[in-house]
Amino acid sequence: MIEPVLRITNLSVGLPRGADRAQAVSDVSIAVGANEIVCLVGESGSGKSMIAHTILGLLPPGVTVTGGAVTLRGRDIATASEAEMRSVRGRDAAMIFQEPLSALNPLKRIGEQIAEAVRAHAPATPRAAIRAQVDALIAAVGLPDPERIRASFPFALSGGQRQRVMIAIAMANNPALLVADEPTTALDVTTQAQILALIRRLQSERQMGVLLITHDFGVVAEMADRVVVMRDGRVVEQGSAEAVLTAPRDPYTRALIAAVPHARGRASPKMRATPPLLEIEALSKTFTTRQGWFRPARRVVAADAISLTLSAGETVAVVGESGSGKSTLGQMILRLAEPDSGRIRFEGRDLLALRGEALRVARRRIQIVFQDPFAALNPRQRVGEAIARGPMAYGVPKAEAVAEAHALLDRVGLKAGAAERFPHEFSGGQRQRICIARALALKPRILVADEAVSALDVSVQARVLDLLAELRAEYNLAMLFITHDLRIAARIADRVAVMQQGRIVETGPAAALFAAPEHPYTRGLMAAMPGRRLFGGLDAPAPEALTA
Template sequence: MSLLRIEDLRIALPKGGDRAFAVDGVSLHVDQGETLCVVGESGSGKSLTASAIVGLLPSRSLRVAGGRILFEGSDTLRMSSRELQDLRGGRVGFVFQDPLSSLNPLERIGKQVEEVLRQHRWTGDHRQRVLEMLSAVQLPSPESLVEAYPWQLSGGQRQRVMIATALATRPSLLVADEPTSALDVTTQAQILELLRDLTKQHGIALFLITHDFGVVARMADRVAVMKSGKLVEYGTRDAVLRTPREAYTRKLLDAVPPLRAGPARPAGEPVLKATGLTKSWVTRGSLFRPGRTVAALKNVSMSLGHGNTLAVVGESGSGKSTLARVLMCLTGADSGQADLVGINANYLGLRSRDLATVRRNIQLVFQDPYASLNPRRRIGAAVAQGPLAQGEKPGAVHARVAELLGKVQLDPSAADRYPNEFSGGQRQRIAIARALAMRPRVLIADEAVSALDVSVQAEILTLLKDIQRDEGLSMIFVTHDLRVAARMADQVIVMQSGCVVEQGAMQDVLTAPQHHYTAALIDAVPSLPSISVQQ
């Protein structure tokens, strides 16, 4: 008998939705000690299927309209609230995508891991079990870490804490919902290896939700592919990856960027140069903890040619985003120089009111478009805001807004809608249109596709390349994903702990890395090893 069996599950959407069912007739199973990867784009029903297992659906907007969910032979859809409470975190552990939103910022790590032991009446020494679990997920100095707060940990460390919490009660099933999509490649590789080792070691079944077929190739025993609430393909890992039956599965596989760079375009005349950039962050001390200085940039130099793309790659904390913010004058540098060639020499020394020309010529696209768009402002007004602030005539600006929405493949009528009415990929298109409205010479994309599904990611990357060709843009592409860098960039700089450890043509760096850190980043990239997809 399967540990988990989902039979003909239907989850109804409220009236007026784009379809009747968010999940429509899904049937699948997970056996003891097995890893099932559930794959699909945003809105495919992956996370709702997982939430329904333990009754975590938002009751006012979504309801189960049919089917059964059998866990260890009992139908969870018929369980009482108390029974479901005992199930959650007890026999079924959950690891969510964003650990920071799942952890209480005001509670110490040790107390938060211990809470699940108290909730499920764990017999034994709670503190010893907490230390044991923090050691099991390979966190350093567990005795000290139990006294730390979530905001004092890195993203990878917070995700390890979530895994320790989920496994503390020795569950039979672990549900992991996109646990690595926002992590850099080396941290992602560590978390995936940790999940694989712990589940195999303790015979735990893993229900892993992901949009990355590289992760599937590394982790899965079986694969379920979902689209628009339906299960469209289901089988063993090798069967699905080698001989996919559905065009949709082939589309998702084709969207995984290969770790292969094309020939670099000839380098144009420099449009942006920086030399000797240095920036340190100073954290305030307290009665019990001394302050410390963290060097975010250490003598960083770079040059961007006209019409070229420069990738900036590295792990979290390597200084990539700090470099982008310094170049955009959103963060001041301690020393160094940046030149917008032909317009401003060493513009880093300018006062805020003198930076209008620089900010017209350098625009930034952030990682999270929803956070960078005002939820109360219609998107047409958001795109028009910059040019209007620069004194352009309203009639010309509104015509430009309609043109740009068409350029990013949105209907011009979308100008009257609000950000919450769009998908993540559509919001990123809006953010790109807003940046282009200023007619910049340089576009900086800071992890602009890292949180998107692979198929949406592929669309955005293609869109950016088309716009670069049409508008004559030069681009700086900040990313932790070397596959994305390989697809976009002519040149690359690799950063570690604030330093540039390697730079050169993208193709040369990928094929013959000179620094061991670059080689480690390349080795950590999730790929489709030994899988040859047959069309």
């Protein structure tokens, strides 16, 4: 039998005293062969990333390997020293992180950072040879104009381009094992498809073993040869991708797969013939940025004559890639960005004409839930106070606002005592529930959800979507749901508006649009969904055909 590139045997990793459990990983055994993709799946806290960090010797202080072995290319590295691991990282095993902007040095040009990876294991390589290798790596990961990319800083690139740079750095020394930790979670659907296709191509060309960590079963369906499912630090099921996806044995695996939204669109309830709550007419917005003294200004059209309506009790999903103008539309509705032209009518009044106290009163009726709940909450403020502060600013007595905050926390499914805790004491899904409670505290008519569930595990995502649907019915809320994930839009929306480069290119009832999309761009988005054949959507051309 050929020895796998990576063999993890009965691995246990201990957590510091006072943690939620004694071990982050308990008695885990996994193998990854050459030219094989193994997907490691589970919710946040299941121990997936801890395994990745153990392989690369990147465990945080106080977290230690307490048992088992990690064998990489026949060498046990579970207890290797830092000096020994420096010779392993990049050469034998390399890693792609979830957030490339955090992993890249913001003060160094892209070319320098790729060159560092080359020099780390070949310090005597001549400068000209390193430059040629950097350009070859940039070309290999599909980035255009290597000279411009080499001279750019990370902030000047898109999310997908930064992730390609991270892949180029990982490939610099042709590692035998690639560990990819949620490499596409924050990317829109077409960019995600391109990154996954790139990983598969490089894996095949270089005969690498790949350990792909994800919580998205759509990615698993698209990529995996074998699947390992983890829960609370333990492996609950593993097997071939076909066996796990089509006939899962463990109830936890079945629950995770059942939580994946299908892109079929739900039938919309009949709406009463009432005037729209929100009317947007020919809304336009262009951003202009200076490029330097001797370079022309850069103009980006974020909204180009957008027209849309939203009725009480209705959910309209706005979908599209990053840069399509979705978030700018939400910001203009809240008057966080001022449009260049067009009209927004809210409850029959011209929202753009409001000033001072009139605008302040109107803003109370339109609230927003952001993508990152941790960034949206004050880390030094107890969550009960965070929820009560809004009503108090509008004159509600403190005792009444605090009582309402407790009631709302209970309504969104958080236990008694949650009001006295700080944001860092909650999980990501719980923090998003707190943000929803804070938005509801002001009794809005419209809730704008800007990528509110895109960073959550699939099961947590399902629970938050169910909660939003319940709250919509209970409070007769209108929701503008901004997302890049068509499966989420299909699950929650009555109507869908598809945006591309600042324009709405297609709109219609969710069930009809997903059953028979008319615009080529919509069909391209559906074709790019990972696992599209298993979890619904069009039997469309493969995502490799999509352009960057």
